[in-house]
Amino acid sequence: MTADSRLIVPLDLPTVDEARDMVERLGDAVSFYKIGLELLATGGMGLAAELKAQGKSVFLDWKLHDIGATVERSARVLAQAGCDLLTVHAEPQVMRAAVLARGGSDLKILAVTVLTSLTDADLNEMGYAFGARDLVERRIRQALDCGVDGVVSSPHEAALAREIAGPDFLVVTPGVRPFWSAKNDQARAATPEAALRAGASHLVCGRPITAANDPREAALKVIAEMAGV
Numbered sequence: 001m002t003a004d005s006r007l008i009v010p011l012d013l014p015t016v017d018e019a020r021d022m023v024e025r026l027g028d029a030v031s032f033y034k035i036g037l038e039l040l041a042t043g044g045m046g047l048a049a050e051l052k053a054q055g056k057s058v059f060l061d062w063k064l065h066d067i068g069a070t071v072e073r074s075a076r077v078l079a080q081a082g083c084d085l086l087t088v089h090a091e092p093q094v095m096r097a098a099v100l101a102r103g104g105s106d107l108k109i110l111a112v113t114v115l116t117s118l119t120d121a122d123l124n125e126m127g128y129a130f131g132a133r134d135l136v137e138r139r140i141r142q143a144l145d146c147g148v149d150g151v152v153s154s155p156h157e158a159a160l161a162r163e164i165a166g167p168d169f170l171v172v173t174p175g176v177r178p179f180w181s182a183k184n185d186q187a188r189a190a191t192p193e194a195a196l197r198a199g200a201s202h203l204v205c206g207r208p209i210t211a212a213n214d215p216r217e218a219a220l221k222v223i224a225e226m227a228g229v
């Protein structure tokens with residue numbers, strides 16, 4: 001069995017050396033990696049370049065949120081570095097700047113609609129008039145208007161994103177847990193099969209794979225579960 005390009009493994013490890021070691025252990029079972037902010041501070045871009053040189057795809061989960069000019073300059077550098085996916089917050093100014101910067105490059109922009117850690121009460125406290133689900137829906141529509149390539153969405157909102165945005169939109173879902181693994185802190189998890197059936201185009205599945213005794217075997221089990229969908 002070979003890698004499924006719809007499976008993204010987050011390298012949520014404390015150091016680049018440990019991340020590199022995990023990539024080596026996973027070998028040809030995984031072709032797509034997510035690099036988050038923790039590794040950015042300790043050599044994440046160097047690791048991204050190494051992964052690209054090995055023929056892997058790279059998702060930079062940096063959730064950019066700044067004035068348009070800064071987002072545009074940052075996204076342009078990342079597009080030139082050959083990265084494949086970049087997250088930005090789903091504010092129209094931010095999304096438009098990132099889309100402008102990626103131009104005709106291979107970099108795809110993903111909008112983070114509403115952080116899944118935010119409840120309706122949190123949004124109210126922040127001054128929003130919408131609850132989480134309404135704000136997610138509004139921001140999916142705005143992402144489409146801005147020309148963004150997709151959204152990050154919990155498996156429970158994947159169907160909504162797919163319904164609003166149609167078949168070509170990327171819907172990347174974290175919170176993926178095979179039935180045989182611990183839920184960890186993912187309160188609203190779904191199995192790989194359920195997430196794909198709900199409309200996800202890509203799954204982010206971390207600790208069930210990276211914390212397993214045999215990460216490669218765990219990755220292959222997840223891929224086997226995805227195979228039918």
Ligand code: C5P
Nearest residue numbers: 010012115116174175186204205206207
């Ligand atoms: O180990 P686990 O599968 O829970 O990792 C999920 C990854 O997806 C982590 O890198 C986490 O930061 C990220 N993520 C998430 N929920 C979101 C957005 C991102 O779990 N709403």
